[in-house]
Amino acid sequence: MVSAPAAAALAQCPYCGVGCGLELKPPAAAGDPHWTTRGDRLHPSSLGQVCVKGATVGETLHHNRLTTPLWRERRDQPFQPISWEAAFEQLLTQIRRTLADQGPAGLAIYGSGQFLTEDYYVANKLLKGALGSNNFDANSRLCMSSAVAGYARSLGSDGPPCCYDDLDAADLVVLIGTNTAECHPVLFQRLLKRKRKDRQALRLVVVDPRATATSDAADLHLALRPGTDLVLLHGVGHLLLQAAAINQGFVAAHTQGFAELAALWQVWTPQRVSDLCGISEADLHQLAQWWAGSAGVLSLWSMGVNQSSEGTATVAGIINLHLVTGQIGRKGAGPFSLTGQPNAMGGREAGGLAQLLPGYRVVANAEHRAEVERHWGFAPGSIAAEPGLAVWQQIEAMERGDLGLWWVAATNPLVSMPSLDRVRAAVANCPLVVLSEAYADTETAEVAHLVLPAAQWSEKSGVMTNSERRVTLCAAFRDPPGEARADWAIFAELGRRLGFVDQFSYGSAAEVYAEFTALTAGRVCEVSGLSHDLLAQHGPQQWPFPAGTQPGGGQARLYGEVCAFPAAPAGHRFPTGNGRARLWADLPLGLAEPPCDAYPLVLTVGRYLGHWHTMTRTAHVARIVKQHPEPLLEVHPTDGERHGLVDGAMAQVSSRRGSVTARVQLTDRIRPGTVFLPMHWGATQAKACEANRLMHELGCPHSKQPELKAAAVWVAPWPRPEAST
Numbered sequence: 001m002v003s004a005p006a007a008a009a010l011a012q013c014p015y016c017g018v019g020c021g022l023e024l025k026p027p028a029a030a031g032d033p034h035w036t037t038r039g040d041r042l043h044p045s046s047l048g049q050v051c052v053k054g055a056t057v058g059e060t061l062h063h064n065r066l067t068t069p070l071w072r073e074r075r076d077q078p079f080q081p082i083s084w085e086a087a088f089e090q091l092l093t094q095i096r097r098t099l100a101d102q103g104p105a106g107l108a109i110y111g112s113g114q115f116l117t118e119d120y121y122v123a124n125k126l127l128k129g130a131l132g133s134n135n136f137d138a139n140s141r142l143c144m145s146s147a148v149a150g151y152a153r154s155l156g157s158d159g160p161p162c163c164y165d166d167l168d169a170a171d172l173v174v175l176i177g178t179n180t181a182e183c184h185p186v187l188f189q190r191l192l193k194r195k196r197k198d199r200q201a202l203r204l205v206v207v208d209p210r211a212t213a214t215s216d217a218a219d220l221h222l223a224l225r226p227g228t229d230l231v232l233l234h235g236v237g238h239l240l241l242q243a244a245a246i247n248q249g250f251v252a253a254h255t256q257g258f259a260e261l262a263a264l265w266q267v268w269t270p271q272r273v274s275d276l277c278g279i280s281e282a283d284l285h286q287l288a289q290w291w292a293g294s295a296g297v298l299s300l301w302s303m304g305v306n307q308s309s310e311g312t313a314t315v316a317g318i319i320n321l322h323l324v325t326g327q328i329g330r331k332g333a334g335p336f337s338l339t340g341q342p343n344a345m346g347g348r349e350a351g352g353l354a355q356l357l358p359g360y361r362v363v364a365n366a367e368h369r370a371e372v373e374r375h376w377g378f379a380p381g382s383i384a385a386e387p388g389l390a391v392w393q394q395i396e397a398m399e400r401g402d403l404g405l406w407w408v409a410a411t412n413p414l415v416s417m418p419s420l421d422r423v424r425a426a427v428a429n430c431p432l433v434v435l436s437e438a439y440a441d442t443e444t445a446e447v448a449h450l451v452l453p454a455a456q457w458s459e460k461s462g463v464m465t466n467s468e469r470r471v472t473l474c475a476a477f478r479d480p481p482g483e484a485r486a487d488w489a490i491f492a493e494l495g496r497r498l499g500f501v502d503q504f505s506y507g508s509a510a511e512v513y514a515e516f517t518a519l520t521a522g523r524v525c526e527v528s529g530l531s532h533d534l535l536a537q538h539g540p541q542q543w544p545f546p547a548g549t550q551p552g553g554g555q556a557r558l559y560g561e562v563c564a565f566p567a568a569p570a571g572h573r574f575p576t577g578n579g580r581a582r583l584w585a586d587l588p589l590g591l592a593e594p595p596c597d598a599y600p601l602v603l604t605v606g607r608y609l610g611h612w613h614t615m616t617r618t619a620h621v622a623r624i625v626k627q628h629p630e631p632l633l634e635v636h637p638t639d640g641e642r643h644g645l646v647d648g649a650m651a652q653v654s655s656r657r658g659s660v661t662a663r664v665q666l667t668d669r670i671r672p673g674t675v676f677l678p679m680h681w682g683a684t685q686a687k688a689c690e691a692n693r694l695m696h697e698l699g700c701p702h703s704k705q706p707e708l709k710a711a712a713v714w715v716a717p718w719p720r721p722e723a724s725t
């Protein structure tokens with residue numbers, strides 16, 4: 001139990017990966033459930049800044065909460081409350097049955113960047129260590145697994161090398177595939193503040209098929225065709241070569257693969273790039289010229305790059321440009337992936353994807369498996385040698401009847417996954433679907449048999465890591481409702497009931513964290529010097545933070561000239577084995593589902609400033625609902641005219657996978673040939689518009705991240721004129 005503190009509580013915001021510090025004040029009157037929120041001025045990542053989501057999170061915590069486990073034998077039955085004892089019995093029975101019938105590969109967990117690091121750690125220990133299945137994946141797979149794969153492929157390890165102070169030091173910031181103004185608003189405000197102060201000191205280039213609040217502030221907006229980002233990046237490389245703007249010393253000393261890349265770049269002439277991308281040659285020259293002439297170039301990207309069938313190659317395309325110009329490992333420079341979820345970074349550190357183990361280790365490495373087995377106290381060979389199923393592979397496994405248990409935790413895949421009708425059909429084929437969730441009535445609850453009430457952020461203690469590798473302790477400051485429990489505690493209880501008493505007997509989240517931090521010793525993401533106590537006493541800290549590091553002594557940038565820690569190589573050395581970063585000459589392949597005569601437009605999806613993902617929290621905040629009352633289908637007027645659409649009227653959008661309806665907004669802020677829908681509104685919302693139902697599941701072969709940003713569609717007025725007469 002937590003007694004409400006008289007003073008404010010401090011935590012990291014539980015929405016996006018900027019990871020702003022929040023100060024939360026208890027309700028003023030007894031019975032008032034609302035906590036008031038403001039920015040924590042002492043949090044080094046945000047310095048008191050906060051956006052509308054963070055500012056209103058204290059109003060959402062009590063709404064629509066699950067308070068007791070719920071069970072039903074069949075999906076056409078209503079849920080009945082059951083005890084935790086009965087819930088664990090259901091889990092144990094199905095786990096034993098699945099192990100007997102299908103083996104460990106029949107078990108899968110789909111977790112979330114809403115997890116605290118402790119939740120991730122215990123879930124992975126349970127599934128990968130105790131049960132021998134590597135089928136733990138998380139919604140980070142849909143968000144930034146291409147960044148994970150891209151960093152590892154090019155630099156030798158995951159881990160963004162930059163920090164937020166670089167926003168204040170760069171003189172060119174290239175925002176590619178990111179609507180930072182709406183999706184990472186506090187970071188964007190930091191850039192804007194600089195820009196307002198001295199317009200010449202900072203150049204902003206935005207690469208996005210849509211004009212957005214981000215591109216409104218840009219010096220150059222490249223509204224390229226969807227799916228041509230890698231072509232653009234190679235085109236910039238071509239011009240850097242031509243202008244002799246390559247940092248030959250850096251390339252020779254710290255990279256490999258330049259000859260192949262330079263040969264590839266030769267063919268990406270400005271005319272070819274301009275034709276394919278649908279931008280002017282002059283704009284391409286401008287970007288290359290600014291890149292070559294800037295002392296500090298920072299690239300920011302998020303899902304517009306990652307959610308692509310060539311997401312990892314595009315990340316490599318960005319990193320290539322930084323490496324050949326030496327724009328990495330120093331102030332104001334580097335390739336900086338902005339994370340979507342608040343603790344997706346912590347998940348990566350704790351091994352929270354199907355191919356990973358804690359401490360940026362990988363399942364495929366026998367030495368890594370042995371180190372983790374020893375630390376966890378399991379026999380050699382307990383961790384399976386093959387990477388587990390990424391989330392779309394889990395869906396395919398359910399289609400084949402290969403999963404006996406699918407356990408979803410703290411996420412809502414029945415809104416966020418692509419090809420939703422196929423997902424629904426696959427899930428119906430799984431004999432036990434479990435949902436650990438804080439909120440009642442999500443779309444995913446509709447397909448579950450067993451629902452477990454989860455304590456959420458504010459009701460459980462643990463840490464989160466934000467996009468700049470800064471770890472913040474989020475201590476519990478409210479009691480969980482009813483019988484809700486922390487996710488890590490649910491997984492640990494199950495582990496003990498499975499007979500692994502020693503491995504899962506934790507007294508607190510602090511103990512879980514201590515076990516995790518010890519496992520990071522000597523790794524790039526080392527946090528062996530951190531503890532709940534240190535974070536409580538000294539505030540948020542950046543990693544690497546080996547044992548013995550003084551508070552505030554974490555490392556702001558990776559791969560610099562000078563580095564204090566062996567885990568983070570110095571002298572621009574990269575953890576690739578030979579110390580050199582790898583340049584990749586990937587051929588651009590374009591969209592996995594290009595437009596055609598039957599489906600002539602490209603649908604791209606995105607987010608609104610106020611709403612968060614599937615709206616389980618933000619749909620309860622009146623001012624956000626007022627700001628974004630419904631999803632709007634953005635269509636260019638020329639496409640509107642061609643397809644008979646009227647501004648403000650309804651339209652049907654159809655892909656090969658289904659149809660949705662939405663109100664039309666004719667706007668020249670979107671490229672002709674492209675239409676846009678927000679992804680927030682699931683089937684249970686009053687203005688339901690399941691945008692992801694239309695999207696396909698084809699993904700990047702390296703990262704297994706689906707191409708959620710683009711699908712071929714057609715549009716028509718709705719209701720159809722012939723149907724309404």
Ligand code: SF4
Pocket residue numbers: 013014015016017018019020049050051052053054055184185186187
């Ligand atoms: S920018 Fe992100 S982390 Fe910061 S307050 Fe807004 S939603 Fe929260």
